[in-house]
Amino acid sequence: MEFVLLSAKLQDWYKEPREEQRVSVPVLHQACVALYEDRKWYRAQVTGRPGGRQVEVQYVDFGNKKLVSVSDLRKIKDEFFSVPSRAIHCCLSDVVPPDGDVWTEACRRRFISLAHQKLVIVMATGEPPQTQPLPVRLFESSLDGPLDSIAELLVQEQLASFTEGLEPPAEGEPAVWDPPLESGSALPAVEEAQSEEALDLPSQLKLIHQLKDLNVRVSHVNSPSSFYVQLGQSGPQLQRSGPQRSGVRAQRMSELVEEQCEHLEHQDLVWELDQELTEERPVPVTLLRSNETGKLVSMADFLDSKGPAAPPGTRCAGSDGDPVPPVPPTPQPRPAPRTVASAEKVETGPYRPPSLPGLGPASLRVTAVGEDGLLHARTPDAEAVRRRLGERLQQSMKTLPRQRAYTWRTVRGLAVRGPDMLWYRGQLLELLGGHVKVQDVDSGLVENIPVVHVYPTLLCDDTPQLSVSCQLHGIQPVGGRWQCDAVALLRELLLSRRVDVEVRALRGPEDAVLGPFISPKLPQEGEPFQVKVKHLRTPNELFLWPLEGSSEQHLEGEHLEEALSRINDDMEATQHLTDMRQGGPCLAQYSDGRFYRARVDALSGVEPVRVLVQHVDFGSEDSLPPARLRRLPAALLRFPPQALEVKVSGFGPPSGGGEQEEEEGAVLSYSPGWSLKATMDMLHMLHGHITAAIVAREPELTVLLYNEDGELVHLPLVSSGLAELE
Known part of the structure; x- marks a missing residue:
């Protein structure tokens, strides 16, 4: 019943989308709630990140795994941790594949037909490490007659083999599969009582190796060596027993008391049960013992008379028939509440703009060629700084920072851990599910990097960016857009080579000096x-x-409309917007394909990145990707x-x-x-x-x-x- 209530609460809580519930950056082994094919929400755990906007999750109450979109994940509420995970990972004991290697597809299909989504009887045969499946024996449920072992059925059909040293039972001899009992077990053999009234069991398998004839449902099957079962009964509270079970209860209570009082084994102990047996430990009882005169007295009174065994003023029941005071409830240790870490809000600014070469001849080393045809290069002075900067970067990050979930909305500059395990400086361009598009500010190279390899912190922020963006003068791509083969040719001709250039014009970091309109x-x-x-x-x-x-x-004889028309005719001369601070000016592309003056209001989306802008000459608002934003020429601010x-x-x-x-x-x-x-x-x-x-x-x-x-x-x-x- 508790799982039915849990499912109803899940559907009710997550039926309406809430922004604070969304999982922006899933982390491996993160507990969450995931949407299934039936459009219902179930508890899950992230088990893999194949890339893109998808993650692999395992539904912890059923055992099956599935690839889902990041948009179909939600943060799990604390109260949904109160019920243990229902699916228990098991494996079929005593059998192996016929060839000793892998299970055949025929065996897998047969095992599914025998057990999947069916009520079966399970018996545990061992207690493996927590990371390993629990070895069990499965029997088909039957109202009368002997139980059929699923393992034996697979062996008889030559789909499996018994493990070495194990022989099938003789012909006509019913198999007896009693699970071994551990020595010193706290549970006595109560087969007779179990036949009269079954105990309610917890939904965990702590004591399953001490029980038998446990009904379960197989919820998911991978193979006979990996499947998941759900217990038929999950209530941990022991119900009140009738008079016919008083002897069993007395026997069990006596054994528990003797275990707690081993140092008094030589004494004649008499015990009385104060209340009905529950899961509470220690069990509240009154102990009686013989005093020097042979009279039964309360153990509490005896200890109280010998010393400070009880608080002052406390009197327990004795032989004189004094009433027994109420036993105060013993505080039980409670596990710390499980919490899911929310995304941490962090803000970083950009790295300082690079130093530009002067007008005229210059020598540059090309470090990257962008998809938009822009060249990224370093001057000789920047090359010398780069060699010294590499050592400083590694010294500034001597330990690996702890990975956390970040909002990324206000992150611009960051630290990047490269495939060579060295640190680099970068700037965030776009967030793509479990990856981020990052540009190395010292080389201009743009890459998609997993979020686990980037950290929102500035490294050596006193050093300006070393890479300078350059545009080929007087060259326009065919069709207004650089094609892949053209970019590949530029990279083949220029990449990692030192070239002599003539700087015809300088466009500095205008966004660093632009003010409001x-x-x-x-x-x-x-x-x-x-x-x-x-x-x-x-x-x-x-x-x-x-x-x-x-x-x-007008400005210098030019009206605003004329200035905008001139800029739209030569958009290749404008640079992409990198300063997306709130209130900053920019050029935004409208639905007619032309660019108009705008102001950045906020980031309206992260996956993918979208920027909310307001067209200052019209009043309308628009949510645009960064690719449709450009830097505003400083002259247009004067209008x-x-x-x-x-x-x-x-x-x-x-x-x-x-x-x-x-x-x-x-x-x-x-x-x-x-x-x-x-x-x-x-x-x-x-x-x-x-x-x-x-x-x-x-x-x-x-x-x-x-x-x-x-x-x-x-x-x-x-x-x-x-x-x-x-």
């Missing part, structure tokens, strides 16, 4: 001005732009954003009026107070001649909007009940 000049408070609404978030939160004076804004975020004053969402719409799903998911109808009506009313007047600048820019008749645009929403006046 400049603020536009706005009219005074209360002064009306004509605006154009560019984006609507809710009926009272939108983005607009003043029409008066915006067309005259103010063409969309101002404002709050429209004077009205708000109706209080309680949108309950019906919310039930029908006709509300904004990100702002449930507003209905879709109110949003669409407001959007329709904002077309045409709109005038704004600033009401307040702090804490946020607040305005009033008027239509061409000079009336507040939100009044129709209020009159129709879609909004309320504030």
